[in-house]
Amino acid sequence: MRRDMTSGGVLRRILLFALPIMAANLLQQLYNTADNIIVGNFAEKSAPGSFAAVGSAAPLTFLYLAFAMGLGTAVSVVCSQLFGAREEDRLSRAVDTSLIFIGAAGVAVMIIGWAAAPALLRGVLRVKNSTDAAGVEYLTYDYAVRYLRIYCIGLPFQFVYNAAASALRGVGDSRASLLFLLVTSVVNVALDLWFIVAFNAGVAGAAWATVISQVICAALAYWYLRRRFPLVRGDRHFDPALCKTTLRIGLPTAVQQSVVSLGNIAMMALVQHFAAVHTAGIAIISAYTAGSRVDMFFYVPVIGLQSALAAFTGQNIAANRIDRVRRALYLTEATGVAVSVALCVTLYCLAEPVVRLFGVDGSAIAIGAEQVRYYSTVFWIFSVYMILGGVLQGAGDTLLQSAATLSALAMRVAIAYLGVYAFSRFGYEAAWSTLAFGWATALIITGARYVQGGWKKKVIARRES
Numbered sequence: 001m002r003r004d005m006t007s008g009g010v011l012r013r014i015l016l017f018a019l020p021i022m023a024a025n026l027l028q029q030l031y032n033t034a035d036n037i038i039v040g041n042f043a044e045k046s047a048p049g050s051f052a053a054v055g056s057a058a059p060l061t062f063l064y065l066a067f068a069m070g071l072g073t074a075v076s077v078v079c080s081q082l083f084g085a086r087e088e089d090r091l092s093r094a095v096d097t098s099l100i101f102i103g104a105a106g107v108a109v110m111i112i113g114w115a116a117a118p119a120l121l122r123g124v125l126r127v128k129n130s131t132d133a134a135g136v137e138y139l140t141y142d143y144a145v146r147y148l149r150i151y152c153i154g155l156p157f158q159f160v161y162n163a164a165a166s167a168l169r170g171v172g173d174s175r176a177s178l179l180f181l182l183v184t185s186v187v188n189v190a191l192d193l194w195f196i197v198a199f200n201a202g203v204a205g206a207a208w209a210t211v212i213s214q215v216i217c218a219a220l221a222y223w224y225l226r227r228r229f230p231l232v233r234g235d236r237h238f239d240p241a242l243c244k245t246t247l248r249i250g251l252p253t254a255v256q257q258s259v260v261s262l263g264n265i266a267m268m269a270l271v272q273h274f275a276a277v278h279t280a281g282i283a284i285i286s287a288y289t290a291g292s293r294v295d296m297f298f299y300v301p302v303i304g305l306q307s308a309l310a311a312f313t314g315q316n317i318a319a320n321r322i323d324r325v326r327r328a329l330y331l332t333e334a335t336g337v338a339v340s341v342a343l344c345v346t347l348y349c350l351a352e353p354v355v356r357l358f359g360v361d362g363s364a365i366a367i368g369a370e371q372v373r374y375y376s377t378v379f380w381i382f383s384v385y386m387i388l389g390g391v392l393q394g395a396g397d398t399l400l401q402s403a404a405t406l407s408a409l410a411m412r413v414a415i416a417y418l419g420v421y422a423f424s425r426f427g428y429e430a431a432w433s434t435l436a437f438g439w440a441t442a443l444i445i446t447g448a449r450y451v452q453g454g455w456k457k458k459v460i461a462r463r464e465s
Helices: 010-046 050-084 088-124 140-153 155-170 175-198 202-228 240-277 281-318 322-349 351-356 363-395 398-422 435-452
Strands: none
Touching: 010 050, 010 155, 010 175, 010 202, 010 281, 010 322, 050 088, 050 140, 050 155, 050 202, 050 240, 050 281, 050 363, 050 398, 088 140, 088 155, 088 202, 088 240, 140 155, 140 202, 155 175, 155 202, 155 281, 175 202, 240 281, 240 398, 281 322, 281 351, 281 363, 322 351, 322 363, 351 363, 363 398, 363 435, 398 435
């Protein structure tokens, strides 16, 4: 189903589009979190270090996902603007072109990720095996390499799914990805329990469960997409010009998303540093893993609203309806802040019980709860910044948005590392307590660009009347 957002109630259109995206993102977080909960409560008992291993590999899995989502953003922008401009022929070619080149990118990332896994984990993230005071050996590094290499096998399917889902969102169909993720989430959790609990497969079982669910998700998305944009014999399916346009829009976002993930890798390296010198080393890693998973739920409503506003902007800017874009921004910002505040208050009050779900205990609970509570007090800054960025993203002004995000990352990493190594003012909490500085920097840059108005000139297709 396609949804034209160039007419009708503004907030209603955005919410109808955003709610399925929020639900899909929530499902994705739930089944990612299920890996951690099941590993923490079952695999950790027979294989100490399993939970910390999955957490240590998480920044790299987010890096690959971020690159796929960055390219997918360009697909959504191109498709939404071609749909808004009523250029159906170019729209069909854009869909096929995106599937081909993003699928190829997924294969390339799979090969690189599999080969580089040991070097990235040991050399960049500083993951290593350890032994505690009781003589228990934690094979964190060995398990992390095993998990990450198996995970990489599913990357081409993850990339194809993101391309298909982004194309569908560009034409106003946000419900399909929810159905795909609903099926694959159930499959993933069932396979997690089967592999880890029934067969004691540990982190390898969790990784294979993820790979199989990604294959199913990609197959469902491709089947559905082909029904909406059927292949026609004799048609040109790869358009170099559209590929160049998509890359022009997508590469800045892909690089931006990837560098943000590199920032998370830098923070994990900081956590590993403190884990190496602190008596409660494994507890610090486990707490950061649990806290980070809980923190991901903060992003669900904001990312949904941003994606909806980006698609709305793409269609309306191509239809010469700047007035609707401005009104949509104000209404979406108000909605996003209200929802974020309600979520933050809830998680602030329930921080410790939620962290306990991951099977951590002792000092890890207190550290994880501290992280969640900090997020709860500053997340509104991120909400305002990201939703404003949805306008720039939908207009195709991804280079400026990328510059804002990279500036935010540079600010955060610089303050964290200077605070730890140069001035000795921060402890392990530097991994999260510097976020507000970065988000405020990005908000200033993005706000200035919106006021200046250069984003209005980035449209790639415009309706004649």
